[in-house]
Structure formats: structure tokens, C-alpha cells
Amino acid sequence: xxxxxxxxxxxxxxxxxxxxxxxxxxxxxxxxxxxxxxxxxxxxxxxxxxxxxxxxxxxxxxxxxxxxxxxxxxxxxxxxxxxxxxxxxxxxxxxxxxxxxxxxxxxxxxxxxxxxxxxxxxxxxxxxxxxxxxxxxxxxxxxxxxxxxxxxxxxxxxxxxxxxxxxxxxxxxxxxxxxxxxxxxxxxxxxxxxxxxxxxxxxxxxxxxxxxxxxxxxxxxxxxxxxxxxxxxxxxxxxxxxxxxxxxxxxxxxxxxxxxxxxxxxxxxxxxxxxxxxxxxxxxxxxxxxxxxxxxxxxxxxxxxxxxxxxxxxxxxxxxxxxxxxxxxxxxxxxxxxxxxxxxxxxxxxxxxxxxxxxxxxxxxxxxxxxxxxxxxxxxxxxxxxxxxxxxxxxxxxxxxxxxxxxxxxxxxxxxxxxxxxxxxxxxxxxxxxxxxxxxxxxxxxxxxxxxxxxxxxxxxxxxxxxxxxxxxxxxxxxxxxxxxxxxxxxxxxxxxxxxxxxxxxxxxxxxxxxxxxxxxxxxxxxxxxxxxxxxxxxxxxxxxxxxxxxxxxxxxxxxxxx
Numbered sequence: 001x002x003x004x005x006x007x008x009x010x011x012x013x014x015x016x017x018x019x020x021x022x023x024x025x026x027x028x029x030x031x032x033x034x035x036x037x038x039x040x041x042x043x044x045x046x047x048x049x050x051x052x053x054x055x056x057x058x059x060x061x062x063x064x065x066x067x068x069x070x071x072x073x074x075x076x077x078x079x080x081x082x083x084x085x086x087x088x089x090x091x092x093x094x095x096x097x098x099x100x101x102x103x104x105x106x107x108x109x110x111x112x113x114x115x116x117x118x119x120x121x122x123x124x125x126x127x128x129x130x131x132x133x134x135x136x137x138x139x140x141x142x143x144x145x146x147x148x149x150x151x152x153x154x155x156x157x158x159x160x161x162x163x164x165x166x167x168x169x170x171x172x173x174x175x176x177x178x179x180x181x182x183x184x185x186x187x188x189x190x191x192x193x194x195x196x197x198x199x200x201x202x203x204x205x206x207x208x209x210x211x212x213x214x215x216x217x218x219x220x221x222x223x224x225x226x227x228x229x230x231x232x233x234x235x236x237x238x239x240x241x242x243x244x245x246x247x248x249x250x251x252x253x254x255x256x257x258x259x260x261x262x263x264x265x266x267x268x269x270x271x272x273x274x275x276x277x278x279x280x281x282x283x284x285x286x287x288x289x290x291x292x293x294x295x296x297x298x299x300x301x302x303x304x305x306x307x308x309x310x311x312x313x314x315x316x317x318x319x320x321x322x323x324x325x326x327x328x329x330x331x332x333x334x335x336x337x338x339x340x341x342x343x344x345x346x347x348x349x350x351x352x353x354x355x356x357x358x359x360x361x362x363x364x365x366x367x368x369x370x371x372x373x374x375x376x377x378x379x380x381x382x383x384x385x386x387x388x389x390x391x392x393x394x395x396x397x398x399x400x401x402x403x404x405x406x407x408x409x410x411x412x413x414x415x416x417x418x419x420x421x422x423x424x425x426x427x428x429x430x431x432x433x434x435x436x437x438x439x440x441x442x443x444x445x446x447x448x449x450x451x452x453x454x455x456x457x458x459x460x461x462x463x464x465x466x467x468x469x470x471x472x473x474x475x476x477x478x479x480x481x482x483x484x485x486x487x488x489x490x491x492x493x494x495x496x497x498x499x500x501x502x503x504x505x506x507x508x509x510x511x512x513x514x515x516x517x518x519x520x521x522x523x524x525x526x527x528x529x530x531x532x533x534x535x536x537x538x539x540x541x542x543x544x545x546x547x548x549x550x551x552x553x554x555x556x557x558x559x560x561x562x563x
Contacts, residue, residue: 056077056081057078057081060074060077060078060081076315076319080315086156089153093153093227093230093231102230102231102234103266104147104150104234104235104262104266105147105266105267105268106145106146106147106259106262106266106267106268107145107146107147107148107268107271107272107273108143108144108145108259108272108273109143109144109146109148109272109273110141110142110143110273111142111143111144111146111176111185111257112137112139112140112141112142112176112185113140113141114146114148114151114273115137115151115155115174115176115185115187116135116137116140116176118151118152118155118156119135119155119159119174120135122155122156122159122160125159125160125163126159126162126163126166126172128163129163129166129167129168129169129170130168130169131163131166131167131168131169131170131171131172132170132171132172133171133172133173134171134172134173134174135173135174136173136174136175136176137175137176137177138175138176138177138178139178142178142182142185142257144182144185144257144258145257145258145259145261145262145267146235146255146257146273147235148273150231150234150235151235151255153227153228153231154187154228154231154232154253155174155187155189157224157225157227157228158174158187158189158228158251158253159172159174159189160224161189161224161225161251162189162190162191162193162249162251165191165193165194165196165249166191166192166193166248167192167193167194170191170192170193170248171191171192172189172190172191173188173189173190174187174188174189174190175187175188175190176188178257182257182258183256183257183258183260183261184254184255184256184257184258185254185255185257186252186253186254187252187253187254187255188250188251188252188253189250189251189253190248190249190250190251191248191249192247192248193248193249194245194246195243195244195245195246195247195248195249196241196243196245196249197245201241201243204225204241205225205226205228205229205239206226228253232253232255235255235256236255236256236261236262237253237254237255237256238253238254239251239252239253239254240252304328304329305328305329305349305350305421306328306329306330306331306346306347306348306349306350307324307328307329307330307331307348307349307350307351307352307417308330308331308332308333308339308342308343308346308348308350308351308352309321309324309330309331309332309333309352309353310332310333310334310335310336310338310339310351310352310353310354310357310362310365311332311334311352311353311354311357311383312334312335312354312356312357312358313354314334317332317334318332319410320352320410320413323410323413323414324414324417327414327418328417328421331346331348334357334358335357335358335359335360335361336353336357336359336360336361336362336364336365336368337359337360339351339353339360339365340360340365340368340369343369343375343378347487347488347491348378348488349378349379349421349424349492350378350379350380350381350417350420350421351365351369351378351379351380351381352380352381352383352413352417353365353366353380353381353382353383354382354383354384355382355383355384355385355386355391355395356384356385356386362382362383362384362395363382363394363395363398366380366382366395366398366399366400367398367399369399370398370399373453373480373481374481374482374485374488374489375485375489376399377453377489377492377493378492379401379402379420379424380399380400380401380402381400381401381402381403381404381413381416381417381420382395382400382402382403382404383404383405383406383408383413384403384404384405384406385405385406386405401420402416402420404416424492424493424495425495453479453489453493454493454494456479457475457479457490457501458505460475460478460479461475461501461502461505461506462505462509464530465505465506465509465528465529465530466527466528466529466530467530468530468531468532470502470530471499471502472486472487472497472498472499472502475498475502476498483498486498503540503544504544506529506530506531507529507540507541507544507545509529510525510526510528510529510537510541510549511545511552513525513528513529514549514552514553514556515556518553518556518557518560519553519557520553522534522537522538522549522550522553525537525549525553526538526549537549538550
């Protein structure tokens with residue numbers, strides 16, 4: 001081949017390679033530019049959120065001094081401020097890591113003491129699930145060089161992870177040992193929980209990856225382990241995870257603690273580790289809020305309306321209970337499984353439930369309640385942090401009566417509860433005062449399952465209208481329900497207990513028969529609607545309609561003669 005042709009081909013190939021490489025570099029720089037822009041946006045947003053939190057925290061401290069009577073409320077505020085600050089700091093650190101802006105600054109101090117005291121501050125994370133917790137540092141004291149801010153976040157994230165995925169009543173441990181040359185510390189955090197499946201293991205340190213919140217009874221951000229890996233890398237260390245399903249998980253972090261491992265710019269020669277500075281102590285929420293399993297303290301009268309509040313966040317759960325207990329009798333549960341137990345044991349009028357919860361979420365709870373003929377009359381209000389319209393549509397498809405997005409004002413929740421309860425009260429009052437025709441029109445307006453239930457109950461009583469022995473037990477049997485379930489459901493829809501409901505149907509039928517045949521004798525009228533004692537029938541009729549049956553028949557006869 002002609003050398004000139006070969007040279008031309010080489011030049012064309014070289015230009016193509018240069019253009020291709022240039023294009024890749026351009027796209028990479030553009031991605032990097034967008035990444036830095038997003039990092040800057042996240043950083044700015046986080047700082048903007050941290051500033052008002054600092055103002056709120058200072059205001060709470062001021063209120064604590066000027067109005068000290070509300071200690072419980074102040075503690076709850078500070079607890080949630082601390083939680084928000086730590087979460088925002090996680091986001092800020094992740095953003096800095098993505099932008100390559102994380103900086104390391106190590107100082108000299110007792111490494112083992114710092115690890116031990118940091119772990120002790122985080123013990124309430126473990127205690128809230130009734131787990132035992134052990135801390136073992138060997139040797140007990142060892143001088144070294146560490147960045148306390150970064151090490152605090154590493155230990156927090158690993159212990160938080162163990163607390164989330166460990167089993168209730170299990171054990172969590174943190175063990176710290178040095179190597180033979182005393183220039184590295186190895187920190188192991190172990191739990192005996194369900195372990196991590198191979199499917200999730202490969203995404204373990206991926207940003208925003210979170211485990212199955214139902215299976216593991218927890219909800220997370222997916223930032224913790226990803227950030228932990230970045231912080232370990234920044235410290236020139238390594239992190240490893242070993243897990244076996246059904247047996248537990250062990251995270252092992254190895255960090256250098258000798259001065260020579262760090263760049264001179266990463267070393268703070270001027271300061272030592274200051275153990276007098278308070279760490280980010282995790283407050284035990286159980287010392288702030290009352291016992292979640294306690295029976296309602298301020299009970300309303302026995303006939304008062306009863307609510308079930310289902311929420312896995314203990315502070316919000318107790319806050320809602322505090323708000324509602326002055327008006328209603330409030331029962332509480334931490335997830336759908338606990339809620340079903342309460343529903344089966346207590347007489348309820350309304351359920352308020354979070355959507356995202358461990359073990360059984362709010363949608364599954366709603367579906368189960370609405371599928372059970374004994375309980376499908378109960379109105380359900382769902383609370384959720386989800387904001388998309390399709391999420392609301394899904395909740396309504398599952399059978400929710402109301403849908404409220406977080407964050408919400410507790411006053412708005414109370415207003416919705418009051419509206420549902422007032423509508424029930426009005427329906428119950430109207431129901432007892434209606435004629436049969438008006439009653440039938442009202443029943444048709446009742447939501448589907450309740451409509452069918454009431455219609456069936458009325459039809460069964462009509463079928464046995466002249467049978468004086470047809471009572472609440474017979475009706476419950478014919479309805480395929482227990483006497484207690486029938487009582488609860490009828491009372492919730494109509495405001496009447498079962499015997500009163502049967503009597504109401506008999507009275508309305510008596511009035512209809514009297515209207516059709518004014519010349520009936522009172523005794524015949526009584527027997528036709530299942531009363532063997534005409535005098536008792538007359539008493540019930542007078543109580544129900546405000547007039548004696550004899551007088552009512554006579555008034556109808558007068559109207560008939562006038563025609």
C-alpha cells in the first residue's frame with residue numbers, strides 16, 4: 001500500500017482518537033461540574049436548615065428558663081432538634097464527600113478512651129430494642145492520632161445500623177483492639193440479627209440503598225453506610241462486612257493511629273483530644289415519653305368515642321395521644337400487627353395510622369381491616385410522608401377514608417377526626433328518628449360495606465318480625481358474626497346497641513302497619529311485630545314516638561273519616 005495512503009489513515013485514526021478522548025473528557029468534566037453544582041445546592045440547603053434549628057434550640061433553652069413547667073415538652077423538642085441536626089450533618093458530609101471536599105484533621109489523644117466514651121453515649125440506640133450492649137477496648141488506654149469528628153460518625157453509623165437490624169432482645173457489641181505494632185486500631189461492631197442477604201450485600205455501601213423496612217422493622221435514609229465507607233477511606237483505613245442470614249452481621253473497620261500515616265496538612269499539632277466537650281449523646285426517648293403500653297389515663301365516659309393511633313415514631317405517637325386524650329379515649333400501637341391485636345380486643349370508632357411502619361404498614365393494615373366484615377365499618381385516616389398524587393390514590397384504593405401528608409398540624413388532624421365523628425353522630429341521631437322510607441334512603445348513602453351490613457340486619461329482623469324470641473344472639477348468628485362484633489359495628493354505624501336496633505325496626509314496622517290499617521287493635525299490632533305483652537309494647541311505642549299506640553290509631557281513624 002502507498003505510504004502516503006498509510007500516513008493519511010494514521011492521521012485520520014489519530015484525529016478520531018483525539019476527538020473521542022476529548023469528547024469523553026468533556027462529558028466527564030460536565031458531569032463533574034453538575035456534581036459540584038448539586039453538592040453546592042445540598043450544602044447551601046443544609047446550612048439554611050441548620051440555622052433555624054439553632055434558633056429553635058436557643059429559643060427552647062430560653063423558654064426552659066422562663067416557663068419551666070413544661071419540662072417534658074422541652075425535652076421532646078430538643079430530642080427532635082438533635083435528631084434533625086445529626087441527619088442534616090449526615091447529608092452535608094455526604095455532599096462534601098461527593099464533591100471531594102471532605103477534610104481530615106487528626107489530633108493526639110487516648111484513642112481507646114474516645115471509642116469507649118462515644119459508644120457509651122450511643123447506648124440508648126441499643127437499649128430501645130431491649131438489646132444487651134457490651135464495649136470492650138484492649139488495651140484500655142492507647143495514645144494515637146484520630147479525627148474525632150469523623151470517628152464519632154463512623155461509630156454512630158455502625159451502632160445505629162446494628163440497632164436497626166439487630167433482633168429485639170438480642171446483643172450488640174463493639175470491640176476495639178490494636179495490632180502488634182500499635183499503629184492501627186481495629187473496631188468491630190457485631191449484632192446477632194437476621195443478617196444481610198447476598199442480594200443486599202452487593203449494594204451495602206451504595207448511596208441511598210436501604211434494606212427492607214418491613215422485614216427489618218426499620219426505615220432509613222440509605223446514607224449511613226455509604227458515608228461511613230467514605231469517612232473510613234478518608235482516614236486511610238479499610239471497612240469490611242461479614243454477614244450470615246439468620247445469625248448476624250460483623251462490620252470491621254481498621255484505622256491507622258500513628259502520626260506517620262497522615263499528611264502533615266492533616267495533623268493538628270496545637271491541640272489534643274478534648275474529652276470535656278460533650279459528645280452527641282443520644283437521649284433515651286423512653287425517659288421523655290410515657291410508657292407506650294400503658295392503658296389510657298384520662299378515660300372519657302364508657303360511651304365516649306374510642307380511637308386507635310398507629311405510629312412507629314414514639315414521640316409523634318405520644319404527642320398525638322396527648323392532643324386527643326382530652327376528647328377521646330385513645331389506644332396506641334407501634335405497627336400494623338400490634339394494631340390488629342388492639343382492634344380485636346377493644347371497641348373502636350376510628351383508626352389513625354402511619355403508612356410506612358415495620359412488620360405491617362398502614363396500607364396492609366387498612367386492607368385487612370376493610371376486608372374483615374367485623375371491622376370494615378371503622379373509618380381510617382392514613383398519615384404519610386409521601387407527597388405524590390399516586391400515593392394518595394393508592395391509599396384511597398386500599399380503603400382509607402382520609403389521607404393526611406406529613407408534616408401536618410395536629411390541629412388539622414383533630415379537625416378531620418372531629419368531622420368524621422360528627423358525621424357519624426349526625427347519622428346516628430337521624431337514623432333513630434326516621435321513618436322506614438327515610439331510613440332506606442339514608443342507608444343508600446352509607447358507604448358500600450356498611451350499607452350492605454345495615455340492609456342485611458334490617459331484612460333479617462323483618463323476616464322474623466313476629467317472632468318474639470328473635471334477639472341479639474339470633475341476629476348475630478344469622479349475620480355470621482359474634483355478638484360482640486355485631487354490637488360494636490351496629491353501635492358505630494347507627495348509634496344503637498343490638499337490642500335497641502331490633503326494637504327500632506319493630507317499632508317502625510308497627511307504625512307502618514298502623515298507618516296502613518288504622519282499625520287494628522293494639523294487641524294485634526303488638527303481636528304482629530313480636531311483642532307478647534301489649535302493655536310493654538305500648539310503653540315502647542310511647543317512648544319511641546311520643547304517643548300511645550291507641551292514640552296514634554285513633555288519630556289515623558279521624559283523618560280517615562275526614563276524607
